[in-house]
Amino acid sequence: MEAAEGAVAAEGAEAQPGDVLSVSVIPEYDQYGLDAQTVRAVVSIKAITEVPKRARVALTCVLDRSGSMAGSLIRLVQKTCHFLIDQLNDDDFLGLISYSGDVREDLxxxxxxxxxxTVAHAVVEELVATDSTALYDGLVAGVRQQMEAETELGSCGGGGGGGGATGSLSLSSLPASQLVHSCFLFTDGEATDGTNPI
Known part of the structure; x- marks a missing residue:
């Protein structure tokens, strides 16, 4: 019996998603007879150190900068956004919508x-809480930003597309299936105006 073939197969087996250990078996001899006998081998068990790569994300943050957010609330929103930005890498996308009485696409x-x-951090840092709360219109703008991104991906079919100095207009460089789209709303929940349909 060719024991070496089994050893090579065991060593060369690829780890499957969810596996935490890899096992390899190396027998003492390359060949064995068919008679019953004691077989000695070196068994190696190793922890899989490679961390599975998370999905790429395309996030839109809708930020309430109305007067009711003044003080600790707007600072909490800024702190949370700074943390979120720091978790993103070159494969991720981020857009920022802010609203009070008006709605802005800040990023x-x-x-x-x-x-x-760096630009995203600067935009977040400059948020000032003032005026009324067009919550609905702000949320519509955030959802629309995501919908337009998905439309761009669909029309490009995951083809080429390059980015500018800050990486804009490069959604089409990724297949749609490789991006997770999400829209987050940061608010105290008090809407005072905003009536435009989505």
């Missing part, structure tokens, strides 16, 4: 390169 949905993360 289009762009690839989070190092330069883009």
């Amino acid at each position: 289009p949905l762009i690839r989070m390169t190092t330069a883009a993360r």
